[in-house]
Amino acid sequence: MSDSHSIAPNTASAETAGPLKTADGKPLKVALARAQARSRRRAFLLVAPLLLFVVITFVVPIFQLLAQSVNDPSFSRAAPNMVEWFAQNPDAEPDEAAYAALVADLVEMKKNRTAADAGTRINYELSGSRSLFTSAARSADRMEAPFMEAMLDKDEKWGDPMLWQVMRGASTGFTINFYLAALDMTRDAEGNIIAAPEDRQIYVKLFIRTFVLSALIMLTTFILGFPVAHLLAVLPMRTSNLLMILVLLPFWTSLLVRTTAWIALLQREGVINSLLVSVGVIGEDGRLSMIYNQAGTVIAMTHILLPFMILPLYSVMRPIPPSYVRAARSLGATSFTAFWRVYFPQTVPGIAAGGLLVFILAVGYYITPALVGGASGQLISNLIAFHMNDSYNWSLASALAALLLFAVLVLYWLYDRMIGIDRMKLG
């Protein structure tokens, strides 16, 4: 009663008085903003070095990556005459003038040694084109008009409308074709977007596998991590700190060492299989293949990512006082109801944070699947690495990475919608 009496007049006066003012008549908001500006400036100066570091090492590369994924100028730069012809003849079939431009460009390419680069760019979308360019460039300066005939004489592949379509696409530099490729799509000779041939559809399948395996890893880390985090949270501080060291121990050993240890444990002649055989659970030829496949990826990554689930869980569980569950029990709840209705809901921010963290880390994980994943346990990041290191198709790698980034941002957005980023507790 007493508070409702004291509160009511206050709110009434605040509503009728208009904007509040300080004692010397300045609007309260202005005065407050001024008072806070100083401390905000100081806070900014404190984070400025980090901000600069992040911008240089993180934000700039990400924009470069995004730019790379829609732009590969290696053909357009090497073939200015072709670029011009494509620009002037938006829909036309290649004519004598087009071939003349082609030969002129090939001559230039030979001089500048750019035939291989330009050919590689075309090769991304039409295999076999690289050698077409290099060999044509070698003999281009000996060619004479009519160039159409000369070129087709040299190799009739030069008449392939598909090749011309690809060159037209590459002539602008900017293209979404890498994204199409990353989503298992391609263009036909008329430039329409179609599905890629069956045997070349690998990326979507790999994206799906990456997400499914990441979700599975997230689930297993949750199932294994929740009871551990709970135990750590309810034990006395001394004991739980000791156990926490065990949880963090994996961080202190090299990732490579841990992954290799899993190989020793899980391989067909490894510790676990030998143990099972000697105990008689499985026969000598029934040895389980637990590594160099998806199982290997899931097992090893669950182990590696487990701390990222346990820590956020622990950080939300520790401050939950035991009196909540006690209160629930005394109010008549069974231990399960008390857990499910009272304890569990309070751990949701930790579950969500841990889940998000593990999932995002798993989606982009590279080294572990590369070592223990075999063929079936490879994730999308392994393919990105392949395109970066082996096939040098950086644009495709960028497109794949950008798609991954996009998917993660969508997840983050979903998390914010459902749980709220402000409720996230990372430890």
Added chain:
Amino acid sequence: MAKAGNDAAFVEFERVQKSYDGETLVVKDLNLSMPKGEFLTMLGPSGSGKTTCLMMLAGFETATHGAIRLNGKSINDIPPHKRGIGMVFQNYALFPHMSVAENLAFPLEVRNIGKSDREAKVKRALDMVQMGTFGSRRPAQLSGGQQQRVALARALVFEPELVLMDEPLGALDKQLREHMQFEITRLAHDLGITTVYVTHDQTEALTMSDRVAVFNDGVIQQLAPPDALYEAPVNSFVAQFIGENNKLPGKVEEIKDGRALVRLDSGELIDATPVNVDGVGSKTLVSIRPERVEFKPDLIPEGAHTIEAQVLESIYMGDSFRTRLRVAGSDNFIMKSRNASGQTRLSAGEKITIGWSPRDARALDPL
């Protein structure tokens, strides 16, 4: 004592000891027996083991030694959710992810009480603690006092037979506190709820309880109805803890006919009732309530020893005068006289003679 004659003990502590660390006893040899319907208060300084006793009774801590029985059954044989104990925790323990109304509905839901019935009970309980309009708020959006009231409503909403309250009114202002004290005692008596109530506040303990257990250092110092506790404390701790108290240190000179003659350290002789003294020659602390001290010769009983005093200050309290005296070398002797018509108002510096009925001076242990 409300339902005397109900001889079967409803709540029973028998030789209970409790240690958390295996080194110190937080509760030492606790014996307590409560009939059904009794309102018992545990009163004691901070850290004296009150919460620990409640937790053991609720079954959340196990006694290191001894037995705790509820309705004749050992508390550890009844699973917590079947005990039917309503509990108000010292830190409220309101579920932070549920609204106030959901918090109150929780014990009813787990008892499978129908929705309409549930809503009616929740509303009634909220109205009882004057929180009727706060049903949709989250606990974090309430003040400490409001949370306390919700916790109280939640402990009572499912009509438990036994309610344990750990300082349920600590955060309330005086007016609301008095109102809630009244409400709690009324409910407890109307519903026949057996209540164990923990508080620091002696006034609360005295006004609400059938019996008060005064705790110190893990031991019940005295377990008695409020009037006995105030008027007949059995030791110096209780005498000092409950109400205002004058203490005069001395030595027992003679014990005769239930009377003790005490030689104060300053030399004077006074009369007292021997309560907690070992015998002639033992040290003692004589305790006298300020309102039992008289200075008008006709109010001092015939033959009682008197003692000289000097008035240091006299404070007008409205219904009474509170006079600070120098007595037997101490400057802190308080005398309280009713502001009756014709009362003499003493002034500082005056010399008077004070005395009391030997019944009101209790010779207790020297602490």
